[in-house]
Amino acid sequence: MKGTVLVAEDDRNLRRVLRAMLARDGYEVAETPDGEAAASFLASRRVDALISDIRMPGMDGLALFRHCRERHPELPVILITAYGRIEDAVEAMRGGAFDYILKPFDEAELLRVVGNAVATSAVADREGASAPAGEWFGMVGRSPAWLEVRKVIEKAAASPFSVLITGETGTGKELVARAIHRISARRDGPFLKINGAAIPPTLWEAEMFGYEKGAFTGAVQSKPGRFELADGGTFFLDEVGEVPLGVQGKLLRVLQDREFERVGGVRTLTTDVRLICASNRDLRRETERGSFREDLYYRINGIPIRLPPLRERREDLLPLADFFLERTWKDLGAGRKFLAPATVEVLERYAWPGNIRELENAVARSVALSDGEEIGPSDLCLGLEETERPPAPATPEEERFHASVREHKRAVIRRAIAKAGGNKTRAAEILGLSPTYLSRLLRVLEVEGKGNGNGYNRS
Ligand SMILES: Nc1ncnc2c1ncn2[C@@H]1O[C@H](COP(=O)(O)OP(=O)(O)OP(=O)(O)O)[C@@H](O)[C@H]1O
Numbered sequence: 001m002k003g004t005v006l007v008a009e010d011d012r013n014l015r016r017v018l019r020a021m022l023a024r025d026g027y028e029v030a031e032t033p034d035g036e037a038a039a040s041f042l043a044s045r046r047v048d049a050l051i052s053d054i055r056m057p058g059m060d061g062l063a064l065f066r067h068c069r070e071r072h073p074e075l076p077v078i079l080i081t082a083y084g085r086i087e088d089a090v091e092a093m094r095g096g097a098f099d100y101i102l103k104p105f106d107e108a109e110l111l112r113v114v115g116n117a118v119a120t121s122a123v124a125d126r127e128g129a130s131a132p133a134g135e136w137f138g139m140v141g142r143s144p145a146w147l148e149v150r151k152v153i154e155k156a157a158a159s160p161f162s163v164l165i166t167g168e169t170g171t172g173k174e175l176v177a178r179a180i181h182r183i184s185a186r187r188d189g190p191f192l193k194i195n196g197a198a199i200p201p202t203l204w205e206a207e208m209f210g211y212e213k214g215a216f217t218g219a220v221q222s223k224p225g226r227f228e229l230a231d232g233g234t235f236f237l238d239e240v241g242e243v244p245l246g247v248q249g250k251l252l253r254v255l256q257d258r259e260f261e262r263v264g265g266v267r268t269l270t271t272d273v274r275l276i277c278a279s280n281r282d283l284r285r286e287t288e289r290g291s292f293r294e295d296l297y298y299r300i301n302g303i304p305i306r307l308p309p310l311r312e313r314r315e316d317l318l319p320l321a322d323f324f325l326e327r328t329w330k331d332l333g334a335g336r337k338f339l340a341p342a343t344v345e346v347l348e349r350y351a352w353p354g355n356i357r358e359l360e361n362a363v364a365r366s367v368a369l370s371d372g373e374e375i376g377p378s379d380l381c382l383g384l385e386e387t388e389r390p391p392a393p394a395t396p397e398e399e400r401f402h403a404s405v406r407e408h409k410r411a412v413i414r415r416a417i418a419k420a421g422g423n424k425t426r427a428a429e430i431l432g433l434s435p436t437y438l439s440r441l442l443r444v445l446e447v448e449g450k451g452n453g454n455g456y457n458r459s
């Protein structure tokens with residue numbers, strides 16, 4: 001299963017068509033006939049994306065979208081609108097909707113948009129969450145390294161320049177991009193983002209610059225791109241290293257002259273956008289290899305911001321853990337919980353290759369798994385999201401060590417599944433993993449089998 005999609009659509013036939021297309025492509029589909037039903041469904045169930053018609057009786061798609069921004073800020077919302085009523089969808093995009101689809105739509109377009117939404121839902125922002133004191137635009141930290149970064153963020157926000165944020169996975173690049181927007185003079189303008197990792201090379205140009213009807217197969221209607229929609233605001237281009245060489249020239253032009261054309265269009269359009277890019281690749285090296293234009297690199301790198309990995313800001317580890325702890329127990333409606341001293345010791349010894357995101361997941365699942373007020377070391381499971389195989393054990397001691405780590409992981413997963421009453425999607429949520437990743441883990445660790453294989457043989 002690729003993920004769960006909720007469809008809110010009053011037209012029964014269209015609902016059926018959507019269900020069929022999505023189910024055929026491997027999604028689990030839930031459907032509701034109006035906005036109220038969708039809102040109450042979302043109150044008790046987690047989905048990976050919402051597709052909603054804009055025009056529905058009662059609570060319409062825009063009201064449902066506003067409800068989701070408040071209550072489920074991480075949920076990607078895709079709106080369906082009729083041709084001729086595109087302004088509504090554009091307005092919603094500027095307010096943070098994930099994307100929109102024009103009726104009549106074709107299957108490939110639908111599946112592409114939904115695929116992108118589901119792929120990015122895991123890394124969506126958490127701006128809506130309430131937070132204890134000491135945070136700054138949703139970010140916690142007091143280490144010297146972080147305070148340095150904060151100064152650069154403020155300078156970048158006050159300037160009109162492009163910003164390039166680099167850092168390992170999970171170091172907070174997206175959160176920083178949002179902070180820059182919210183501090184800057186453009187704060188009342190739109191913030192749009194695009195995730196380079198989720199876009200096939202052939203669609204880059206259309207996503208960024210839009211297209212005119214008939215520009216390519218499947219372009220049944222004209223559609224503005226992200227640069228057009230972000231006019232007056234900020235455009236966050238995540239994984240900028242993925243932009244194909246063939247489109248880089250057009251990107252350079254819009255940055256230099258603010259001018260571009262839609263794909264298949266003849267009209268030259270203008271847009272006033274601040275670009276923030278992020279990358280966890282070394283773009284300078286890519287310019288040397290010729291896969292990234294050097295002139296573009298200098299353009300986007302107006303103000304560089306390098307986010308330190310968590311291991312270089314150890315002082316922030318416990319404040320961050322406390323921050324996530326409090327947020328999680330409040331979210332879960334559980335009572336106050338705290339970390340046992342032995343648990344703190346384990347956290348402090350760990351290397352955190354997945355940085356702040358890994359810490360966030362580890363804390364959240366320990367809260368969900370712990371029974372009492374105190375979170376013990378056995379409620380923690382570090383390295384659950386590790387994808388690499390550990391080095392092959394050479395001695396019996398090493399073999400025993402690996403076996404005990406695997407057994408611990410199995411135990412944690414079994415407990416999560418038990419807590420979730422056997423529902424694996426819910427268990428994945430408790431563990432802070434995607435359902436797909438959890439099913440892979442179940443297989444690799446042979447949780448349901450005999451559980452005595454060495455578990456890391458190719459999956
Ligand atoms: N300083 C911070 N305080 C609190 N939470 C943070 C902080 N930095 C990052 N986070 C949280 O950590 C997670 C990862 O952050 P984010 O998505 O911004 O990282 P990223 O660098 O974009 O990662 P990737 O390269 O994998 O996309 C998010 O859930 C974010 O809310």
Ligand SMILES: [Mg+2]
Pocket residue numbers: 123173174238
């Ligand atoms: Mg990111």
